[in-house]
Amino acid sequence: MGMTMTQKILAKHAGLSEVKTGDLIMAKLDLVLGNDITTPVAIDVIKNMNKEGVFDKDKIALVMDHFVPNKDIKSAEHVKCVREFACSNDITNYFDVGQMGIEHALLPEKGLVVAGDCVIGADSHTCTYGALGAFSTGVGSTDMAAGMATGEAWFKVPGAIRFNLTGELSQWVSGKDVILHIIGMIGVDGALYRSMEFTGDGVASLSMDDRFTIANMAIEGGAKNGIFPVDDKTIEYMKAHGQKEYTVFEADPDAEYDEEYTIDLSTLKSTISFPHLPENTKTIDEAKGLKMDQSVIGSCTNGRIDDLRIAAKILKGKKVAKNMRCIVIPATQDIYLQAMEEGLLKIFIEAGAVVSTPTCGPCLGGYMGILAEGERCISTTNRNFVGRMGHVNSEVYLASPAVAAASAITGVITDPAEV
Amino acid sequence: MKARGNVFKYGDNVDTDVIIPARYLNSSDPKELASHCMEDIDIDFVKKVKAGDIMVADKNFGCGSSREHAPLAIKASGISCVIAETFARIFYRNAINIGLPIVECKEASKAIKSGDDVEIDFDSGVITDHTTGETFKGQPFPEFMQKIISSEGLINYINSDN
Ligand code: SF4
Numbered sequence: 001m002g003m004t005m006t007q008k009i010l011a012k013h014a015g016l017s018e019v020k021t022g023d024l025i026m027a028k029l030d031l032v033l034g035n036d037i038t039t040p041v042a043i044d045v046i047k048n049m050n051k052e053g054v055f056d057k058d059k060i061a062l063v064m065d066h067f068v069p070n071k072d073i074k075s076a077e078h079v080k081c082v083r084e085f086a087c088s089n090d091i092t093n094y095f096d097v098g099q100m101g102i103e104h105a106l107l108p109e110k111g112l113v114v115a116g117d118c119v120i121g122a123d124s125h126t127c128t129y130g131a132l133g134a135f136s137t138g139v140g141s142t143d144m145a146a147g148m149a150t151g152e153a154w155f156k157v158p159g160a161i162r163f164n165l166t167g168e169l170s171q172w173v174s175g176k177d178v179i180l181h182i183i184g185m186i187g188v189d190g191a192l193y194r195s196m197e198f199t200g201d202g203v204a205s206l207s208m209d210d211r212f213t214i215a216n217m218a219i220e221g222g223a224k225n226g227i228f229p230v231d232d233k234t235i236e237y238m239k240a241h242g243q244k245e246y247t248v249f250e251a252d253p254d255a256e257y258d259e260e261y262t263i264d265l266s267t268l269k270s271t272i273s274f275p276h277l278p279e280n281t282k283t284i285d286e287a288k289g290l291k292m293d294q295s296v297i298g299s300c301t302n303g304r305i306d307d308l309r310i311a312a313k314i315l316k317g318k319k320v321a322k323n324m325r326c327i328v329i330p331a332t333q334d335i336y337l338q339a340m341e342e343g344l345l346k347i348f349i350e351a352g353a354v355v356s357t358p359t360c361g362p363c364l365g366g367y368m369g370i371l372a373e374g375e376r377c378i379s380t381t382n383r384n385f386v387g388r389m390g391h392v393n394s395e396v397y398l399a400s401p402a403v404a405a406a407s408a409i410t411g412v413i414t415d416p417a418e419v
Numbered sequence: 420m421k422a423r424g425n426v427f428k429y430g431d432n433v434d435t436d437v438i439i440p441a442r443y444l445n446s447s448d449p450k451e452l453a454s455h456c457m458e459d460i461d462i463d464f465v466k467k468v469k470a471g472d473i474m475v476a477d478k479n480f481g482c483g484s485s486r487e488h489a490p491l492a493i494k495a496s497g498i499s500c501v502i503a504e505t506f507a508r509i510f511y512r513n514a515i516n517i518g519l520p521i522v523e524c525k526e527a528s529k530a531i532k533s534g535d536d537v538e539i540d541f542d543s544g545v546i547t548d549h550t551t552g553e554t555f556k557g558q559p560f561p562e563f564m565q566k567i568i569s570s571e572g573l574i575n576y577i578n579s580d581n
Contacts, residue, residue, distance in 0.1 A: 022523075026563050050578045140485060140509065142516045146573050154564065156511065192479075193508055224508065 002252025004160040005227050006195040009135040009249050013118040021159040021256075029059065030134075031113060032147040033121030035103055036064040036075065039082045042122060045145035054089050055151030061093040061112055062086050063103035066360045068096070071367040101332025101358045104128035104216060104300035109332055111242015115230045116249055120144065120153050125300050125382065127218045130227035131211035132234055133248065137225045158224045160195040161186070162257040165202030167266035172416040174310065175210030176302055176380065176400035178263070179217040180271040184281030185261070191223035194258060197251065198228050202265045208237045209306035216301045217382050220278040272378075272413060273398035276386045284403065284415045292397070294377040295320075295408035296389075298329025298356070299363045302380035302401050305335050311405040312344040314416055315351040321411030326353035327369045329361060353408065365389045371396075378407045420541040420565055422499035422520065424471035427457075427464060428533040433476050434483035435510065439492040447488065449495035456492040470497040473539070475531045477503065481510025490514040500539050502546065502557070504528040515564065518572035522546070524557035541565055 003011065003018065011019040013027035034042055039062055054060055062082055067075035079096070086094035093112060100106065104125050107113050115133035119126065122144035129136040139153065147153050163182065183190075196218045198211075206214075211228050218226025228234070230248045238246055270284035297303070297311050308330060320326040328348045330336040336358060339345050345355050362369030363381040371377055371390030376397065379389065384396035399407070402416035409419050436459075443455045457464040474493065480503035481489060490513050493501065500520040514521045522539060527546045531537060535550040544559035560568065570576040 022558060024558075024561050024564050026561075045574060049574055140487070140512060140516070142487070142573060143512060146516075146577055150577055154515065154567070189479075193505070222508075 001256060002254035004195060004255045004257070005133070005197055005229065005249050005251040006135050006160060006225060007157055008251070009116060009118060010155060010157055012249070019157045021157055023157040024154060025157060026152055026154050027118050029120060029147055029151050029153055030117040031059050031061060031107070031119045032144060033061045033063070033103060033107065033119065033123065033126060034144050035066055035123055036068060036079050036082060037066050038122035038141050038144060039085070040078045041141035042145040042148065043081060043085050045142055046149060049145070049149055051149040054091070054148045057090050058092045059151065060091050060148055061095070061107055062091055063095045063106055064097065064100050065102045065358070066364065067366050068100060068359060069357070099333065101335070102300045102303060102360055105304055105331035105335065108132060108212065109241055109334055111238070111244050114238050114242070114244045114246035115234060116247030120147050124219045125216050127223065127225045128212055128216040128300060130215035130218065130225050131208065132238065133228060133230035135225055135227065138219065158194045159258045160197045161191050162260045163196060163198050164200040164260065164262040165198060165265055166200050166262060167202055167264045168205040169265045169268065172402045173268050173270055174400050174402065175206060175213035177268050177271045178210070178265065179214045180273055180278070180281050180398060181268055182263070183217065183221045183273070183278045184271065186221055188220060188277055188279045189222040191218065191221040194223055196221060196223045196226040197257070198226065199251070203228060204231060204233070205265070207306055208233055209304040212304065213301055217278070220382060270400060270403050270415060272403065273384055275384050275395040275397070278382070278384060278398060287413045288415055290413045291376065292378045292407055292411060292413060293324065293375040294369060294371065295324065295326045295404045296329070296362050296369055296377055296379040296381060297327070297401050297404050298331060299360065299381040300331065301382045303329055303331030303335065305338050307380065307401040308335065308339045308344050309342070311401045312347040314402060314405040314419060315353065315409065316347045318351055318409045318419070320352035320408045324408055324411045325369070326351070326408035327356060327362065328353050329356045330358055332358050362389055378404050378413060380404050420569060421538060422471065422473065423536070423538040424469065424473045424499055426531055426533055426535045426537050427461070427468065427472060427474050428531065429460070429474070429476040431477040432479045432482055435481060435486055435489040436483055438481065438489040439486070444486065444488055449491045452488055452492035453495035456496045465496065468496050468498065471499045472497060473537050474498050474501045475503070475528055476501070477528055478505050480506045481514070482507035485509045485513070487513045487517060490517050490519045494519040502527050502531070502539070515567060516573040518568050518570065520560070520568050522557040524555050527555035527557060530555070
């Protein structure tokens with residue numbers, strides 16, 4: 001029987017000619033990732049192992065992104081613990097203040113993940129790298145510790161849901177709307193245990209940044225990973241960002257899928273997830289007019305250069321509404337620099353938005369934009385659970401950069417075509 | 420490797436809060452955790468469970484938070500294996516990583532009743548209900564998985580490798 005793209009990557013890394021859905025395998029890892037929250041826990045676990053050092057100092061990436069520059073003493077202690085570990089183990093890819101960016105934007109940009117890789121990260125949005133045709137998934141700190149020590153992880157081979165994309169997105173509609181639409185359709189556990197495999201003619205029209213956004217939120221559909229086929233755009237991206245060798249895997253023509261959906265991209269509208277679950281989606285016509293207090297444009301989902309360009313296009317020459325705060329967070333230092341060179345930061349600041357150094361910040365209610373009781377935020381982030389961005393009685397509405405920027409101008413949820 | 424014991428049967432969506440209520444999470448001592456295991460849905464569980472007993476449930480066992488305390492509590496209570504139609508993904512990983520054997524088998528999860536005497540052979544994946552005489556085919560554990568389980572978890576497994 002044929003294998004899906006994910007199954008082929010897993011089989012290769014397990015040294016097997018074939019795997020089936022449900023098989024338990026041990027696979028070799030190309031990269032193990034951790035951040036400033038999860039790595040300290042993994043370091044504790046590693047201390048209980050009688051393994052000396054790490055499996056490969058070049059294949060571990062430690063990214064200090066959630067609370068840096070450190071927001072308080074506790075977060076500073078955490079980073080200190082990771083910094084010392086990175087130093088004593090001579091970890092090549094340790095990213096601290098000044099080099100760091102949000103992990104899932106940073107690793108592809110640094111060329112640390114490429115097509116065909118098998119990657120685990122102690123962070124649920126590790127599934128982002130599926131945009132490059134890699135298998136990547138989020139795990140716990142024990143798995144991360146074991147991964148760092150041995151370079152291996154066990155997996156249960158997932159089945160897959162195939163999303164056949166056709167057509168092209170209309171103006172102001174982007175990758176974020178595609179994935180919110182899908183989550184609204186299948187629900188937050190719709191893809192539990194399984195891969196989301198994206199295929200079809202429509203894929204070619206999606207930018208790499210759109211694909212990162214879509215793969216990033218596969219986890220919000222319950223999926224183990226999301227994955228895109230490798231095409232010219234993927235190869236061009238990988239060549240521009242590093243020298244690491246890549247391998248292209250394709251699903252077998254007779255691969256079996258648990259479910260299949262066809263989505264005509266041209267029919268999609270701007271989509272917004274209402275509190276308190278990503279599956280509570282409404283289209284812009286149903287959502288517009290609702291009063292907001294804050295707009296956040298950033299995160300591992302939507303802090304890339306395409307996202308900032310779209311937001312700047314909308315905010316250019318306009319002003320953020322009175323009683324509204326607009327917070328823009330480029331996801332990495334390179335994106336920050338590029339946005340500066342393109343004049344985007346000037347547009348944001350002149351409009352009355354603030355621009356922050358790269359950080360997860362408000363996405364998980366850490367700092368840099370916490371909501372008070374009763375406040376509402378239109379946000380390009382990925383989770384709108386109760387209390388995610390602050391007070392338990394505050395609300396997060398997930399949307400694309402275009403909608404978040406348009407709403408910043410008016411102070412209510414707004415169709416970007418109407419500003 | 421085999422397990423055999425009496426069955427405690429539960430339904431769909433047994434979540435991690437039911438397995439070990441959050442009010443007891445100020446401890447990470449497995450024995451302490453085990454003394455409150457399942458108490459919100461089955462107050463008698465802790466009194467009745469004997470070493471080797473088996474837990475059987477329906478869909479999505481272990482959903483909810485990613486706390487490793489949940490499989491730890493079950494294991495420390497003496498349960499030798501959990502059989503369910505499906506497990507929540509993170510619970511699944513956590514269970515294996517701390518050395519609690521778990522098996523997915525829809526047919527077994529449907530047919531087996533509370534109090535049945537059930538045996539599982541991890542090498543073949545065969546589940547036998549000695550009370551009814553029925554057998555079911557679950558998935559066998561590959562060798563490395565059996566080693567993780569028999570060394571009482573991933574970290575010990577890695578340690579013992581050297
Ligand atoms: S931006 Fe948000 S979702 Fe992404 S890694 Fe940071 S906290 Fe997690």
